[in-house]
Amino acid sequence: MSYDFDTPIDRRNTDSLKWDIYRGRDVLPMWVADMDFASPPEVIAALKKRVDHGVFGYTLTPVGLKNTIIERLKTRHGWEARPEWIVWLPGLVTGLNVACRAVASPKDAVLTTTPAYPPFLSAPALAGCELITVDLPVRNGMYQIDFEDLESAVTPRTRLFILCNPHNPTGRVFTRSELTRLAEICLSRDIIICSDEIHCDLILDIGNRHISMAALDQGIAQRTITLLSPSKTFNLPGLGCSLAVIPDEGLRKRFTDVMQGIVPHVNTLGLTAALAAYRDGEDWRLALIDYLRHNRNLVEAFVERTPGLAMSHVEATYLAWIDARDLGVKDACAFFDQAGVGLSDGKDFGGPGFVRLNFGCPRATLAMALDRMAKSIAEIKHS
Numbered sequence: 230m231s232y233d234f235d236t237p238i239d240r241r242n243t244d245s246l247k248w249d250i251y252r253g254r255d256v257l258p259m260w261v262a263d264m265d266f267a268s269p270p271e272v273i274a275a276l277k278k279r280v281d282h283g284v285f286g287y288t289l290t291p292v293g294l295k296n297t298i299i300e301r302l303k304t305r306h307g308w309e310a311r312p313e314w315i316v317w318l319p320g321l322v323t324g325l326n327v328a329c330r331a332v333a334s335p336k337d338a339v340l341t342t343t344p345a346y347p348p349f350l351s352a353p354a355l356a357g358c359e360l361i362t363v364d365l366p367v368r369n370g371m372y373q374i375d376f377e378d379l380e381s382a383v384t385p386r387t388r389l390f391i392l393c394n395p396h397n398p399t400g401r402v403f404t405r406s407e408l409t410r411l412a413e414i415c416l417s418r419d420i421i422i423c424s425d426e427i428h429c430d431l432i433l434d435i436g437n438r439h440i441s442m443a444a445l446d447q448g449i450a451q452r453t454i455t456l457l458s459p460s461k462t463f464n465l466p467g468l469g470c471s472l473a474v475i476p477d478e479g480l481r482k483r484f485t486d487v488m489q490g491i492v493p494h495v496n497t498l499g500l501t502a503a504l505a506a507y508r509d510g511e512d513w514r515l516a517l518i519d520y521l522r523h524n525r526n527l528v529e530a531f532v533e534r535t536p537g538l539a540m541s542h543v544e545a546t547y548l549a550w551i552d553a554r555d556l557g558v559k560d561a562c563a564f565f566d567q568a569g570v571g572l573s574d575g576k577d578f579g580g581p582g583f584v585r586l587n588f589g590c591p592r593a594t595l596a597m598a599l600d601r602m603a604k605s606i607a608e609i610k611h612s
Contacts, residue, residue: 230512231516232270232512232513232517234516234520234591234592235591236591237265237591238265238267240265246261246263247261247263250571251571255569256566256569256570256571257570257594257598258571259570259572259586259588259590259595259598260571260573260585261573261587262397262461262466262546262587262589263464263466263467263587263589264464264547264587264589265590265591265594266517266589266590266591268463268464268465268502268506269463269509269510269513269514271505271506271508271509271510271513272463272505272506272509272510275501275502275504275505275509276501276502279497279498279501280498285497285498286497288496288500290500291500291504293508294504295312297504297508298310298315298457298472299311299312301507302441302474305430305439306429306439306440306441307441307444308444310443310474310476314474314476314481315473315474316472316474316475316481316484316485317470317471317472317494317495318456318471318472318473318492318495319470319471319492319493319494319495319496320458320469321425321427321456321458321471322348324454324456324471324473325391325423325456326348326352327473327487327488328352328389328391328423328454328473329352329353329356329358329389330356331454331480331483331484331486331487332389332421332423332454332483333353333356333358333389334357334358334388335356335357336357336359336386337358337359337387337388338353338358338359338360338361338384338387339352339353339356339358339359339361339387339388339391340361340362340363340382340383340387340389340390340391341360341361341362341363341390341391342362342374343362343363343364343578343579343580344365344398344399344550344578344583345578346393346397346425346578347577347578349391349393349425350362350579352391353389358388358389359386361384361387362579363378363379363382365399367541370541370542371401371542372396372401372541373401373407374403374407374410376410376411379411380414383420387418388420388421389421389422389423390411390415390422390423391425392411392422392423392424392425392442393424393425394426394429394439394442395428395429395431395439395544397425397427397428397546397548398550398575398578398580398585399541399550400433400542400543400544400545400546400548400549400550401541401545402432402434402437402438402545404440405445408440408442408445409445411442412449415452416448416449416452420452421452421453421454421480422442422449422453422454423453423454423456424441424442424456426439426441426442426455426456427456427457427458427461427471428461428462428545428546429441430462431461431462431521431545431547432545433518433522433543433544433545433546434545437544437545442455443455443474447476450476450477451476452477453475453476454473454474454475454484455474456471456472456473457471457473457474458470458471459503459506459507459510461546462506463506463514464589465502465503465506468496468499468502469495469496470496470499470500470502520592521589523592524547524590524595525543525588527588527592527595527599528540528543528549528586528588528595528599529549532549532551535602535606536555536606536610537553537556537557537606537610538551538552538553538555538556538606539551539552539555540552547587547588548585548586548587548588549585549586549588550580550583551572551583551585551586552582552583553575553582553583553584556606557609558609561582561583562575562584565601565602565605568601568602568604568605570601570602572585573585573586573587
C-alpha cells in the first residue's frame, strides 16, 4: 500500500501548537516534535469507529493492547517483558516527573547528559532534587558518552540517571557496548535508570537497531524504568497515551504510588489509537522511515554545504541538532525566525548556539524552509 507524505495538510487555524503559535506570520514551524503527516489510515479508521459509538465513559485498557505491546517488544527489540509490568501514562513527560519523585527524595541528585530534551532538565528541580549534567562530546563525528566524566559527576546522593535512547536532540542510537558500560556505572552506584525510548521505532539508518536498556539482562531490567509511546512514531502526540515498563515490583509500586490522585488515566481515544497503531500500522511506519531518511539526507547535505553550520549524522528520530555557533549571529533561533523558519532554541536543551530542526514534514515544506535559511545566511555572509 502506498502512503502520501508529500501533500501538505493545512494545519493553520486548527489550534495547532506547532503552527498557530505563529498565527498571522509567514513562518514555517520546524520546532516541536510533532510531524505534519496524517496518522496511519488504520488509526484514523479505528478512531472514527470509536467516535461513532458516541459514548465516552471511563475506559479499561482495550483487549489485546498489552499483549500487542509485549509481542512488539519481543519481536522488534528482543525484550521478554510481561503485561503486569506496564503502567499507563497520559504522557511521557509525566513519566519523567513521576520517576524523579518515585526514585529520589528532595535534596537527592538526578544525573543526565546534555544536550537534553528540556523536561530532563526541569523534572529534577520540580521534584526538589539537584540536577547534575554531563556534556556529550562529539568524537569521530558522533555524540558519545564520556564515561570518565559521568563517573566523576556521580555523588553519594545520586539516585537516578535519565537516559534518552534514541537520543533527542542529537539523533544518536547508542550501541550495546555503550549501554552496557552505562548500566555498569549505574548499578555499581545503586542508581536507577529511567530510559526514555520514545523514538525507538524511528531508526533511520539501514542495518542499525535499537537496543532497549532493560533488554541487556535481567539485573539491569530490575533497575530500569522504560518509557515508551506510539506518539512520535505514529504522530499521535495530541492523544496523550504513553506507558512505563517497570519489571521490579517494588520500584513499580513506588512509581504508581506517586501517581495516585494526581496522574489521570489515559483517555479512550488515546488507547484506541495506540492499539490500532501498534497492531496495524507497521506498513505505514516503514514507508514513513523511508520518507524521513530522504528528508534527513537533504538536511545533512544542506548543512554540509552551508558555511557557519555543522551537525552530526542523525541515526534516528526526525530531529536535526544543528550547531550555528560559527554563523556569526547573536541568537540563531531568533535569526532564523526572522527569516521565516521557526526552530527550537538550543539553549532550552542546554546547548546555547544550537537549533533543533524537525524534518518530519512534506518535502516541499522542508525545501522551502532550507531555502529560506540559505538565503538568510547568504545575506549576512555578503553584508
